[in-house]
Amino acid sequence: MATVSAKVFEHHKKTDGTYNVKICVHHKSDRRYFDTVHYVVKKQLTAKMRIKDSFVNDLVDEQLKGYRKVISELGEKINFFTAESLREYLREKDADVDFIKFCQMHIEQLKKEHRIGTAGTHRTVRNSLIDYFKRDSVSITEINSNMLVSYERFLRGKRTMTRIVTEDGQTKEKASNGLxxxxxxxxxxxxxxxFNAACNMYNNEDLGIYRIKHYPFKKYKVGSAPLTKKRNNSLEEVMTIRDCLTKVGSRAELAKEIYMLSFYLCGMNAVDFYHLTKKDVRNGRIDYNRAKTQGRRKDNAFISIKVIEEAKPLLEKYIEKLSIRYSTYGVLDTALSQGMKQLRIQTGIPAATIYWARHTFATVARNACRISKDDVALALNHVDDEHRTTDIYIEKDWSIVDDVQIKVVGLLRRLDMKMAAKQKKETSLENVA
Structure with missing residues (x-):
């Protein structure tokens, strides 16, 4: 049987001479304590440290009655609690959830799990909520369906965002044209x-604990993703990027070579290059877990990619060097973005990013090489939700990925030969003339 009582301890006397009244939770032969908002001085206590002040006693008794009512309502569920979890439940049951504070906690956890990309997108959401509410403390009850409609309009509109850019708190303003x-x-x-992550943390359906009692996304529908414009380059543009003359050690050179490395290695992401070690390269193959989805898949998003000839010098140049040169992946990502911007200006290619190398590899594989979507998905290290159960029974055959890889790169090689033959012919004609 769980009980609660008020306690004041002699050794908890504060420098101002006051004592905090604590709540003692006794359950399963264990005791846990938590503070109240009530403070007393020596003259309000008996010799045995019990409260004798009637006013304070009435306030504390009222609080204890509330806790006892909560315990009674739990019924048999009380057996699933420890003294520690019961203390937390009583203390936090009616406490408001600061959604901004939760977002920050969640982002820090994502970083610990090396899910840097997801942490970055979630940080963007947290920052925009602060922009919208104009404060850095927001009750989760304020995240409701009406707010979401208004918030969407806010996201689409032009606005100026203020961001802290240095450790000493210096800020920088950035204009946004809307999403x-x-x-x-x-x-x-x-x-x-x-929001779902907050519900998972603060609610417990099994015990009937619901600190977050509403769900705004039941009324406000996010819907399916709209069709996006193409995000792939032609093979001719890939060649232009590859052959572009760049300054040694420049961001443009870095971007060019990481773009090509991604294309050669089945659209491998820059974040995975950042974390790659020499131990991950065995028998001419890169064996790694894709950072973006590693923590969400039973196979830990493992894939094995063959290191083809074109990729070898680039891999040797950058493996275990990126994490030394750039303190975090975020810093590398910024350098790559700036490098790609320089490449676009220099080559005249209207659109291209590092991630476009992945889209380009997939598009060439499907549209030019006529490879099945299932095999393209395997090469991209994607999971087909419709075939999750079937995948349990089938052992991965990495030679399928090798076939996709060599067919895509083979097209680039043939285009190289074609361009070389054309150039040779033109040179011969010039010599004849």
């Missing part, structure tokens, strides 16, 4: 993910 349909969808999807 596109795709941007809004991704933003609201991530907000829903954060």
């Amino acid at each position: 596109s349909d795709s941007g809004v969808h991704c933003h609201m999807r991530d907000l829903r993910t954060l």
